Amino acid sequence: MPDLFDVQPSGPVPGEPRRDGEPLASRMRPRTLQEIAGQHHILGEGKLLRRAIEADRFTSLIFYGPPGTGKTTLASVIARSTGSRFEALNGVESNVAEIRAKIDQAKTWRDLRNETTVLFIDEIHRFNKAQQDVLLPHIERGTVRFIGATTHNPYFYVNSPLVSRSQIFQLESVSTEDLLPVLHRALTDQERGFGGMSIIADPEAIHHLALMSDGDVRKALTSLELAVLTTPPEADGSIHLTLAVAEESIQRKAIVYDADGDAHYDTASAFIKSIRGSDPDAALYWLAKMLHAGEDPRFIARRLVISASEDIGLADSNALRVAMAAQQAYEFVGMPEGRIPLAHATVYLATAPKSNTAYAAINAALADVEKGRTLAVPEHLRTKTRKKLAAASGTDEEKMRYLYAHDYEGGYIPQAYLPEGRIYYHPGENGLEKRIKERLDYLRELASNSAPPPASK
Numbered sequence: 001m002p003d004l005f006d007v008q009p010s011g012p013v014p015g016e017p018r019r020d021g022e023p024l025a026s027r028m029r030p031r032t033l034q035e036i037a038g039q040h041h042i043l044g045e046g047k048l049l050r051r052a053i054e055a056d057r058f059t060s061l062i063f064y065g066p067p068g069t070g071k072t073t074l075a076s077v078i079a080r081s082t083g084s085r086f087e088a089l090n091g092v093e094s095n096v097a098e099i100r101a102k103i104d105q106a107k108t109w110r111d112l113r114n115e116t117t118v119l120f121i122d123e124i125h126r127f128n129k130a131q132q133d134v135l136l137p138h139i140e141r142g143t144v145r146f147i148g149a150t151t152h153n154p155y156f157y158v159n160s161p162l163v164s165r166s167q168i169f170q171l172e173s174v175s176t177e178d179l180l181p182v183l184h185r186a187l188t189d190q191e192r193g194f195g196g197m198s199i200i201a202d203p204e205a206i207h208h209l210a211l212m213s214d215g216d217v218r219k220a221l222t223s224l225e226l227a228v229l230t231t232p233p234e235a236d237g238s239i240h241l242t243l244a245v246a247e248e249s250i251q252r253k254a255i256v257y258d259a260d261g262d263a264h265y266d267t268a269s270a271f272i273k274s275i276r277g278s279d280p281d282a283a284l285y286w287l288a289k290m291l292h293a294g295e296d297p298r299f300i301a302r303r304l305v306i307s308a309s310e311d312i313g314l315a316d317s318n319a320l321r322v323a324m325a326a327q328q329a330y331e332f333v334g335m336p337e338g339r340i341p342l343a344h345a346t347v348y349l350a351t352a353p354k355s356n357t358a359y360a361a362i363n364a365a366l367a368d369v370e371k372g373r374t375l376a377v378p379e380h381l382r383t384k385t386r387k388k389l390a391a392a393s394g395t396d397e398e399k400m401r402y403l404y405a406h407d408y409e410g411g412y413i414p415q416a417y418l419p420e421g422r423i424y425y426h427p428g429e430n431g432l433e434k435r436i437k438e439r440l441d442y443l444r445e446l447a448s449n450s451a452p453p454p455a456s457k
């Protein structure tokens, strides 16, 4: 019978000595929570997952997120930091017998050494019913602590018994800012990285690798490794990583933005100004430039949604729907096809009639409030206190009556909703707002001439 205590955890785990030929990304796999880049929303101070790990209070977890964002890594760090064994299986490749074998090993370790096992299953969305039936009772009994990983939304793609027994955490693409320190650590780490080599890395080369990796840490490290290993040394033996080398390694041209870092914002600003200026061709050019440069499409989608309200606004409220739909369509289809709904929304917004009146109106109202000009809610609008106030002030309650607009002809009755007059919203005359203006002019006219309320219907 094999000695179960000789069984080694599968795959490289944090803390293992460096092995020849092991890829950089694997060597650099974080060993502690502190080394994990990004994921602040679940691992930040006081966040749920961090607290669960620190208190060692978790049973089953499912990590869901894009490739190379740390799902496997996080599972192995959790095993290490909770003093558990780490066993890994793959939802597609592992058959029922292999799952049983891992569970048997886990039982033995638990019974003889009192050690818990984290059973990590990658691609959990590919798990079938037979595999799941073997695992479920052992999750319930606590034979293993289960951690699943998937790039697919678990609520749609993972068997519901597993989902209902697990806490689900979504991992996010790692931002460029969070990727830069990972690359720097790989360049300087003596033990696991290239710290023992003489490498001169131009900052724009490293920035390019970080930016072009689409938030995938494995991709960033693999490209860095390729760049280092394929660049011939200089006469003095050092390796010079230039932007051209980085471009070659990640096979996407560097941002065509100008040298200064503000170019990113300048281009986004030119994009929005072109939409505001009703020039669809210019807007499309700036959109193309941002996409080609590897700008985060979510950033572009956010700008479109803001512009839909800020610049088109009430002249065509459908613009906001189109912009939101483009954002959702991008999330649904991803890139490169996501460029099409983004272009669709760009042209719609650029050619739509323009109005900034909603934007101007909320700014004016906010400026008023921020100046400390607070107004009390008129008594007739204070439903609960109306009766009491009327009694206390000796006023006829009828005079303080709130008028229910639907009870009146045309669904309107002049009535004060502020204790003193204010006009923040000045309707424009473009597009559909012309109709709004006509109606509001009429209502405001009625209100300014308002005598005692006409009879209710």
Ligand SMILES: Nc1ncnc2c1ncn2[C@@H]1O[C@H](COP(=O)(O)OP(=O)(O)OP(=O)(O)O)[C@@H](O)[C@H]1O
Pocket (backbone or CB within 6 Å): 024, 025, 026, 027, 028, 029, 030, 035, 036, 037, 038, 039, 066, 067, 068, 069, 070, 071, 072, 073, 074, 122, 149, 150, 151, 174, 182, 217, 218, 219, 221
């Ligand atoms: N958040 C992170 N912080 C630091 N390094 C990371 C992070 N995510 C990934 N890495 C690096 O990328 C390598 C691959 O990461 P990992 O296997 O954890 O990704 P994954 O999310 O499980 O990806 P996949 O869905 O492709 O299996 C790791 O060895 C590590 O070097």
